[in-house]
Amino acid sequence: xxxxxxxLIRGVTIPGHSEQPTSILLGGGSVAAIGPELDPPDAKTxxxxxxxxLPGLVDLHTHLREPGREDAETVETGTAAAALGGYxxxxxMANTDPVADTAGVVEQVWRLGRAxxxxxxxxxxxxxxxxxxxxxxxxxxxxxxxxxxxxxxxxGRCVSDPLLMRRALEYVKAFxxxxxxxxxxxxxxxxxQLNEGEMSARLGLAGWPAVAEEAIIARDCLLAAHVGSAxxxxxxxxAGSVDIIRWAKSKGWPxxxxxxxxxxxxxxxxxxxxxxxxxxxxxxxxxxDVAELRRALADGTxxxxxxxxxxxxxxxxxxxxxxxxxxxxxxxxxxxxxxRAMVETGLLDWATVADRMSVRPARIGRLTGHxxxxxxxxxxxxxxYDPAAPAEAVTSTGASKSRNTPFAGMELPGRVVATFLxxxxxxxxxxxx
Amino acid sequence: MKRHLISxxxxxRDDALLILDTATELASLADRPIKKLPxxxxxxxxxLFYEDSTRTRISFEAAAKRLSADVINxxxxxxxxxxxxxxxxxALTLEAMGADAVVIRHGASGAAHRLAGWVRGSVLNAGDGTxxxxxxxxxxxxxxxxxxxxxxxxGAGLDxxxxxxxxxxxxxxxxxxxxxxxxxxxxxxxxxAPPTLLPLAVGSWPCAVSYDLDSELPKSDVVMMLxxxxxxxxAAYFPSVREYSRRYGLDTARMARLPGHAIVMHxxxxxxxxxxxxxxxxxxxSTIVEQVANGVTTRMAVxxxxxxxxxxxxxxxxx
Numbered sequence: 001x002x003x004x005x006x007x008l009i010r011g012v013t014i015p016g017h018s019e020q021p022t023s024i025l026l027g028g029g030s031v032a033a034i035g036p037e038l039d040p041p042d043a044k045t046x047x048x049x050x051x052x053x054l055p056g057l058v059d060l061h062t063h064l065r066e067p068g069r070e071d072a073e074t075v076e077t078g079t080a081a082a083a084l085g086g087y088x089x090x091x092x093m094a095n096t097d098p099v100a101d102t103a104g105v106v107e108q109v110w111r112l113g114r115a116x117x118x119x120x121x122x123x124x125x126x127x128x129x130x131x132x133x134x135x136x137x138x139x140x141x142x143x144x145x146x147x148x149x150x151x152x153x154x155x156g157r158c159v160s161d162p163l164l165m166r167r168a169l170e171y172v173k174a175f176x177x178x179x180x181x182x183x184x185x186x187x188x189x190x191x192x193q194l195n196e197g198e199m200s201a202r203l204g205l206a207g208w209p210a211v212a213e214e215a216i217i218a219r220d221c222l223l224a225a226h227v228g229s230a231x232x233x234x235x236x237x238x239a240g241s242v243d244i245i246r247w248a249k250s251k252g253w254p255x256x257x258x259x260x261x262x263x264x265x266x267x268x269x270x271x272x273x274x275x276x277x278x279x280x281x282x283x284x285x286x287x288x289d290v291a292e293l294r295r296a297l298a299d300g301t302x303x304x305x306x307x308x309x310x311x312x313x314x315x316x317x318x319x320x321x322x323x324x325x326x327x328x329x330x331x332x333x334x335x336x337x338x339x340r341a342m343v344e345t346g347l348l349d350w351a352t353v354a355d356r357m358s359v360r361p362a363r364i365g366r367l368t369g370h371x372x373x374x375x376x377x378x379x380x381x382x383x384x385y386d387p388a389a390p391a392e393a394v395t396s397t398g399a400s401k402s403r404n405t406p407f408a409g410m411e412l413p414g415r416v417v418a419t420f421l422x423x424x425x426x427x428x429x430x431x432x433x
Numbered sequence: 434m435k436r437h438l439i440s441x442x443x444x445x446r447d448d449a450l451l452i453l454d455t456a457t458e459l460a461s462l463a464d465r466p467i468k469k470l471p472x473x474x475x476x477x478x479x480x481l482f483y484e485d486s487t488r489t490r491i492s493f494e495a496a497a498k499r500l501s502a503d504v505i506n507x508x509x510x511x512x513x514x515x516x517x518x519x520x521x522x523x524a525l526t527l528e529a530m531g532a533d534a535v536v537i538r539h540g541a542s543g544a545a546h547r548l549a550g551w552v553r554g555s556v557l558n559a560g561d562g563t564x565x566x567x568x569x570x571x572x573x574x575x576x577x578x579x580x581x582x583x584x585x586x587x588g589a590g591l592d593x594x595x596x597x598x599x600x601x602x603x604x605x606x607x608x609x610x611x612x613x614x615x616x617x618x619x620x621x622x623x624x625x626a627p628p629t630l631l632p633l634a635v636g637s638w639p640c641a642v643s644y645d646l647d648s649e650l651p652k653s654d655v656v657m658m659l660x661x662x663x664x665x666x667x668a669a670y671f672p673s674v675r676e677y678s679r680r681y682g683l684d685t686a687r688m689a690r691l692p693g694h695a696i697v698m699h700x701x702x703x704x705x706x707x708x709x710x711x712x713x714x715x716x717x718x719s720t721i722v723e724q725v726a727n728g729v730t731t732r733m734a735v736x737x738x739x740x741x742x743x744x745x746x747x748x749x750x751x752x
Binding site: 318 | 519520546564606634637
């Protein structure tokens with residue numbers, strides 16, 4: 001290690017560590033030391049007064065779009081957006097073109113991530129060939145590949161066949177895998193556009209019933225218990241889903257769950273202007289759902305925040321509602337949204353935010369070397385965040401290639417000041433390093 | 434009044450009465466030998482139709498022409514739309530051609546709303562997906578008022594009248610607009626339909642709901658039958674067309690349960706023998722042909738008021 005690889009982060013507060021500001025010395029890719037009196041002669045110094053240090057954020061649910069839709073996002077631009085949002089690792093979803101259903105594709109995505117260098121990219125493998133829900137993809141081969149895939153998901157589509165879901169859950173036990181289910185009964189959501197309720201009735205948009213999500217979650221929890229394998233529930237969006245997951249966890253079943261930033265803050269009322277920037281799968285729900293999702297994230301029923309960052313080119317959203325693509329970007333705004341929805345409301349303190357956005361998602365993703373609390377010897381992944389930065393309107397222009405953020409124009413607090421990956425900055429002064 | 438007419442909810446009671454009163458004035462002109470008025474001379478109205486709907490398009494076309502507007506018909510078939518042009522690009526094209534008003538019929542809910550964000554002219558929603566069809570509701574209200582309150586009724590709402598709307602409310606833009614407009618005008622609206630064809634959240638609408646048509650008929654001043662779309666017939670909304678017709682179709686026996694003064698409406702096109710029996714459609718209670726005539730008059734009133742035409746020289750109706 002050479003001295004210029006060392007960084008001294010001075011005057012920073014580590015939530016859960018101590019109320020007093022301290023210093024963090026990063027060296028050799030790790031947290032070398034923590035303490036107020038550190039003063040190594042040759043380290044670069046970053047004055048972090050007023051900032052908090054969180055372990056580098058981990059996203060369990062990112063769409064990087066490469067290969068296939070490089071017009072919407074690439075591994076390079078998506079991981080740059082991730083770094084700017086404070087992330088040091090993302091799980092790249094499998095619904096690319098070609099689908100990430102072979103060792104070849106997952107290794108390609110993994111290598112593109114290493115080359116980009118903004119954050120670690122952990123590919124997710126498809127559960128079924130082509131996401132078609134009929135035949136299992138070669139899960140073991142993807143697990144054994146250089147990409148070391150552990151999370152498998154047909155995200156964007158639901159593994160709706162109960163027998164296939166059972167087999168998938170059972171099969172991945174052999175290599176400690178987890179099936180991340182996009183819970184959406186296809187028959188109950190044919191043509192569905194918006195949460196089924198007052199808004200869908202008024203706007204004449206085909207309703208997307210909560211039960212379409214809840215019925216699949218209930219079934220999958222029972223299957224996971226039956227075969228004793230790990231189920232992860234993607235983007236939980238309804239109060240009823242929370243009830244089912246709470247019940248499954250009370251039984252001690254191996255079930256985990258995530259919630260997106262947008263489902264923690266936005267409701268279906270936003271569809272009133274038919275702007276498809278608010279069109280997402282699962283759909284925005286009601287205020288009562290938002291309140292319950294927040295409670296569940298606070299009490300741990302929902303394990304983590306995952307962005308479901310879903311970039312789309314302008315033309316995919318500049319259309320009639322029914323024509324438009326589902327999805328929203330989220331990497332660059334996630335932490336600010338969580339501050340607004342969870343911290344400002346008193347539901348989470350920053351130490352628990354670190355748990356929900358770094359520790360637990362890394363654990364669920366079987367991602368060794370991430371999600372480690374900031375202690376001497378831990379990997380040098382961290383996020384410096386200024387929670388006191390005055391609320392500023394979100395702009396739709398960021399590092400992501402796409403502009404479909406539902407938060408554009410919304411004033412959100414906080415600012416990601418710096419991100420460190422393996423002890424070196426990927427972001428400094430809020431800009432790519 | 435607002436610049437656009439996208440939802441019946443855009444209309445206050447005063448707005449709606451102004452449209453109906455203006456239509457009443459215009460109806461008196463319709464009996465004259467020369468029907469054309471010069472009020473919108475030099476204005477351009479575009480009929481932008483993404484769905485086949487000859488009756489609505491020619492109704493708007495006739496309305497605009499009788500006000501001397503230039504009319505451009507833009508049909509999705511055989512146009513750049515068929516080549517995959519987006520609604521936004523079409524909107525920008527119309528904008529560049531200087532459309533003062535765009536009348537849009539589109540299969541997607543919210544299309545008129547989106548269009549209004551892209552053009553400077555007025556947007557008139559002529560039916561968007563399963564959302565709304567506000568001029569249909571206006572012509573229905575106009576028809577109800579003429580029949581039950583008198584041809585010369587001015588300034589009158591529909592207060593106290595009981596209107597029963599029957600059929601596929603879930604997918605009906607006609608029903609959505611009518612519930613909003615008729616309740617704004619003081620009518621008591623009841624929706625009668627099988628539960629599968631009502632929105633789950635219908636309880637939040639300003640109307641009553643019944644699953645039993647027969648119990649509603651004796652207290653109805655107006656029965657409005659909705660068309661049963663072909664694609665509903667095979668999607669488990671009801672077991673069979675015959676059963677639907679048996680439970681919710683308006684036949685002569687059911688018509689006999691109506692009060693003597695009650696009228697029967699249908700927005701067309703009808704499925705005779707499904708939601709309405711031929712004898713009922715052709716009976717003296719039926720307003721179905723009048724609705725078509727009133728459609729032109731009501732749409733003239735809407736175009737006139739939205740485009741701010743000059744005063745009617747013949748009648749002196751002031752803005």
